[in-house]
Amino acid sequence: MLYSLAGKKEGKIYMKKLWSVFLSTFMLLLMMTPIAFAATEEVPKVDSGDTAWVLISAALVFIMTPGLGFFYGGMVRSKNVLTTIMHSFFIVGLISVEWIILGYTMAFGDDATGVIPGIIGSLDKIGLAGTAGQIWTGTSIPELAFVIFQCMFAVITPALITGAFAERVKFKAYVLFMLLWTIFIYNPMAHMVWGGGKLFELGALDFAGGLVIHILSGVSGLTLCILIGKRRGYGKLPILPHHLPMTVLGAALLWFGWFGFNAGSALGANELASSAFVATQAAAAMATVSWVFCEWIRNGKPTTLGAASGCIAGLVAITPAAGFVAPIPAVIIGLVAGAVCYFAVAVLKNKLGYDDSLDAFGVHGIGGTWGALATGLWATTAVNPAGADGLFYGDGNLLSAQVISIIVAYLLGSIGTFIIYKIVNAITPFRVSEAEEISGLDIVEHGERGYSHSLMTGESLGVQNDLTKTN
Known part of the structure; x- marks a missing residue:
């Protein structure tokens, strides 16, 4: 009997211990459950609306490069229209391939530790390795959506340079130069500003490419047009746009x-x-009005070409600041951009005598410089908490970072372009011969003409006279 009672007592003690363990485990699970839910909530997910907007935006940026071809194509002589359009159209194919294979990892790969830190990305994402199924850092979009969006930026940047040397460059040299320029100039600059490199760490702000795209391409274009030399007859003979409606169409596509x-x-x-x-x-809008009024006051007539050029100047200037400034500062940025870019095109270029054929530097270089400086003045965290306050909002550090970044862009664009030009010119002549320039690059370089009626126009007779004088 005593044995039986002892057994029952031990059984009760055992059951109490078992229940205690069970309850402790259950309470522990309950305590962990909110943590598990919170962890689940923090895992980034793809947002279909954000992804759709970025993909649509990539398509919008894509159409800008063919639009640039029309914008530039209308401003050259008819004998060079196809060559000029080809410079923009072909770059879509060339640089897209470069971006997928090499460009993206150089710009947005992890910082390359084997070279100077903060200058270039490593090759960890070569051929887009490891990007499928990933979400881009700090966003709700797939990394591949970010890849293709940035691809269109890489495409249009070297295309902008072509306006500086239009009507006088061999296609072979153009292709080689643009490929090398994108690899060794654009990709490092993109990494320094957007990929977490040196200028990013400095605090520079460039929302959509004033530093990376417009200053870099404008300065490179200026350097290249000086190295190549002026077009035949520049400053002595009239060199007029052949199709302004095409230029306006191109401007509209760019604005869109x-x-x-x-x-x-x-x-x-x-x-x-x-x-x-x-x-x-x-x-x-403000830059369109500003440019037109400047030429109206100076020359007595407002022009369609001026309106088209003005809108591009305003678009260039607002690019680095677009995500950091309020509407009224944006209007002021456009107002100044129209005036200073008009001055650069109508006055500065003539004073200094360089032949920037389609004003790549006057619009993109000067407009981008003003936009980058304006970002340092009017940026505010009230618009974008991820940005910084500019000088007019009580902080001068951002303006200092912008000035340093502008200097870096000017140095990289000019020195890098000079070196690549010398390399390319040693491999193949950069400039066409005088006779080829007179005949026109469409027929000489590509064996085709933009307009069949050009054979019967005064221009063709003028070409024959030029050839007669040359011979």
Whole structure:
């Protein structure tokens, strides 16, 4: 009996211990459950709306490069229209392939530790390795959506340079130069500003490419046009646009695509995208008015070419600032951009005597410089908490970072272009011969003509007279 009672007592003690262990385990699980839910909530997910906006924006930026071909193509003589359009159209194919294989990893790969830190990305994402199925850092879009969006930026940047040397460059040299320029100049600059490199660490702000795209291409274009030399007859004979309606069409396509360029850089369908969209329109509209009034006052007549050029100047200037400034500062940025870019094109270029054929430096170099400086003045965290406050909002550090970054862009664009030009020119002549320039690059370089009626126009007779004089 005593044995039986002892057994029952031990059984009760055992059951109490078992229940105690069970309850302790259960309570522990309950305590861990919120942590598990919180961890699940923190895992980034793809947002279909944000992804759709970025992909649409990529398509908008894509159309800008063929649009640039029309914008530039209308401003050259008819004998060079196809060559000029080809410079923009072919670059879409060339640089897209380069970007997928090498460019993306150089710009946005992890910092390369084997070289100077903060200058270039490593090759960890060569051929887009490891990007499938990933979400881009700090966003709700697939990394591949970011890849293709940035691809269109890489495509249009070297295309902008072509306006500086239009009507006098061999296609073979052009292809080689653009490939090397993109690899050794554009990709490092993109990494330094956007890929977490030196200028990013410095605190420089460039929302959609004032430093990386416009200053870099404009300065490179200026360097290249000086190295190549002036077009035959420049400053002595009239060299007039052959088809201004084509140029206006190109400007309209650029303006349209620029909304993807700037508002798409918010990387989401959100309030920041809306703010950048409004700032883009405000600056472009004001610069159109500003440029037209400047030439109206100076020359007595407002021109369609001036209106088209003005809108591009405003779009260029607002690009680095679009996601950081309020609407009224955007209007001021456009107002100044129209005036200073007109001055650079109509006065400065003539004073210094360089032949920037289609004003790549006057619009993109000067406009981009003003835009980068203006970002340092009017940027505010009230518009974009991820940015910084500029000088007019109580902080001068951003302006200092912008000035340093502008200097870096000018040095990289000019020195890098000089070196690559010398290399390419040693491999193949960069400039066409005088006789080829007189005949026109469409027929000489590509064996085709933009207009069949050009055989019967005064221009063809002029070409024959030029050839007669030359011989």
